[in-house]
Amino acid sequence: MKPVSGGIDFGTSNSTAGLAAPDGPRLVALEGDNLTIPSAVFFNFEDDRTYFGRRAIADYTAGSEGRLLRALKSVLGTSLIREKTRIKAHQMAFTDIIGGFVSFLKQRLDEEAGQDVENIVLGRPVHFVDDDAAADAQAQSELAAAARSRGFRNIAFQFEPIAAALDYERNVQREELAFIVDMGGGTSDFSIVRVSPRRRAAADRRDDILANAGVHVGGTDFDRLLSMRKVMPELGYGTETKDGKRNLPAAYFFDLATWQRINLLYTSRAMNELRQVRYEAARPDLVERMIEIVRQRQGHALAGKVEAAKIALTDLPRAGIDLDMVEKGLSVDVTVADLAGAIETAVRRVTDTIAATLTGAGVTADRIDTVFLTGGSTAVPVVRQRVLSLFPSARLVEGDLFGSVGTGLTIDAGRKFG
Numbered sequence: 018m019k020p021v022s023g024g025i026d027f028g029t030s031n032s033t034a035g036l037a038a039p040d041g042p043r044l045v046a047l048e049g050d051n052l053t054i055p056s057a058v059f060f061n062f063e064d065d066r067t068y069f070g071r072r073a074i075a076d077y078t079a080g081s082e083g084r085l086l087r088a089l090k091s092v093l094g095t096s097l098i099r100e101k102t103r104i105k106a107h108q109m110a111f112t113d114i115i116g117g118f119v120s121f122l123k124q125r126l127d128e129e130a131g132q133d134v135e136n137i138v139l140g141r142p143v144h145f146v147d148d149d150a151a152a153d154a155q156a157q158s159e160l161a162a163a164a165r166s167r168g169f170r171n172i173a174f175q176f177e178p179i180a181a182a183l184d185y186e187r188n189v190q191r192e193e194l195a196f197i198v199d200m201g202g203g204t205s206d207f208s209i210v211r212v213s214p215r216r217r218a219a220a221d222r223r224d225d226i227l228a229n230a231g232v233h234v235g236g237t238d239f240d241r242l243l244s245m246r247k248v249m250p251e252l253g254y255g256t257e258t259k260d261g262k263r264n265l266p267a268a269y270f271f272d273l274a275t276w277q278r279i280n281l282l283y284t285s286r287a288m289n290e291l292r293q294v295r296y297e298a299a300r301p302d303l304v305e306r307m308i309e310i311v312r313q314r315q316g317h318a319l320a321g322k323v324e325a326a327k328i329a330l331t332d333l334p335r336a337g338i339d340l341d342m343v344e345k346g347l348s349v350d351v352t353v354a355d356l357a358g359a360i361e362t363a364v365r366r367v368t369d370t371i372a373a374t375l376t377g378a379g380v381t382a383d384r385i386d387t388v389f390l391t392g393g394s395t396a397v398p399v400v401r402q403r404v405l406s407l408f409p410s411a412r413l414v415e416g417d418l419f420g421s422v423g424t425g426l427t428i429d430a431g432r433k434f435g
């Protein structure tokens with residue numbers, strides 16, 4: 018049997034996987050008929066099984082006892098990767114948790130291919146970690162190790178925005194200069210690529226790639242920033258100690274607002290520290306709400322409500338975040354302006370990176386024919402406006418926001434492994 022190669026887009030928020038077939042790339046269904054799966058793992062303590070994706074989130078939301086993990090990709094290359102998470106009586110390394118998720122994806126590929134898929138192209142952001150080449154290389158080797166330990170033998174990497182460009186290139190009619198924007202949950206990545214119907218068959222495209230750049234800013238940062246601005250103050254963030262000498266320590270609120278750090282609060286030590294914070298607080302009633310969320314393990318549920326409000330603001334002028342979990346009837350109103358204000362600095366880092374991408378390539382914005390958008394965070398209206406305002410004369414093409422990168426990685430797998 019001819020070996021079949023695959024592509025995996027292990028995303029901060031969502032993942033896809035595809036097979037390179039003779040008639041073109043094909044994403045495989047990962048959960049029911051869905052071609053995408055949330056990058057979520059739930060260790061269910063009640064039945065001692067591990068669940069992935071929507072099912073993982075649903076089990077956690079339904080109140081099953083266990084541990085939910087999200088935004089695992091943001092742990093790669095950071096000191097968190099060496100931490101262990103307590104799963105009932107034993108400690109589990111993050112590399113093994115990521116390995117379990119990769120293994121789930123491999124199983125789906127193997128089932129669809131009817132064989133053991135050994136050749137894989139894994140997507141990677143241009144930078145897993147900003148401004149630290151060693152940590153960045155470490156992140157890639159951690160992901161490669163996870164893939165190798167789960168049965169992939171031949172592992173190649175491709176930049177996520179280049180993969181998006183390969184997907185876009187399938188449909189271009191003539192040669193053009195494209196600026197690829199891929200803004201996901203964890204990172205914003207950019208490439209400037211000469212796409213062309215004639216050149217797409219060429220094996221070596223190095224001459225056509227004018228620039229790659231990226232920054233560790235994405236939708237999970239927007240969630241955190243919105244939470245810190247609008248929700249955490251309701252739990253005591255920004256209030257003073259009762260002696261009026263200082264503000265309460267921000268770190269606990271930061272952890273609760275950051276997807277991949279929430280579980281750090283679920284230890285008896287953190288709980289003792291929070292009680293101490295409450296004791297010293299001028300507003301112990303607010304800190305009590307924080308303690309209640311941690312005690313009930315509602316951190317991911319809260320982050321999910323903040324994310325849902327952010328997404329609602331894509332189509333509506335205002336949205337509500339209900340905090341029923343701490344107090345019946347308590348809720349926070351958020352407006353489009355609140356979101357824009359909360360993420361302002363993060364968005365500026367994104368637009369600065371775009372400007373630097375152009376400068377680095379020696380290309381002015383007016384030479385860009387097309388801006389290709391993919392990734393869920395390109396849906397945020399203020400982000401989209403700000404990005405597009407940098408390219409007043411370019412045509413806008415919107416890709417499959419959640420599938421372009423996976424499809425492109427699969428195209429790349431077909432080319433790299435034949």
Ligand SMILES: Nc1ncnc2c1ncn2[C@@H]1O[C@H](COP(=O)(O)OP(=O)(O)OP(=O)(O)O)[C@@H](O)[C@H]1O
Pocket residue numbers: 027028029030031032090177200201202203204205235236237324327328329331391392393394396397418419
């Ligand atoms: N309609 C929407 N409006 C605003 N944000 C959205 C919308 N839909 C999804 N998002 C956000 O997009 C992000 C997920 O996008 P995507 O699935 O492209 O990321 P990813 O590929 O998992 O992450 P990365 O590529 O950074 O590793 C999440 O932060 C999500 O909240």
Ligand SMILES: [Mg+2]
Pocket residue numbers: 026028029177199200201202392422
């Ligand atoms: Mg992505």
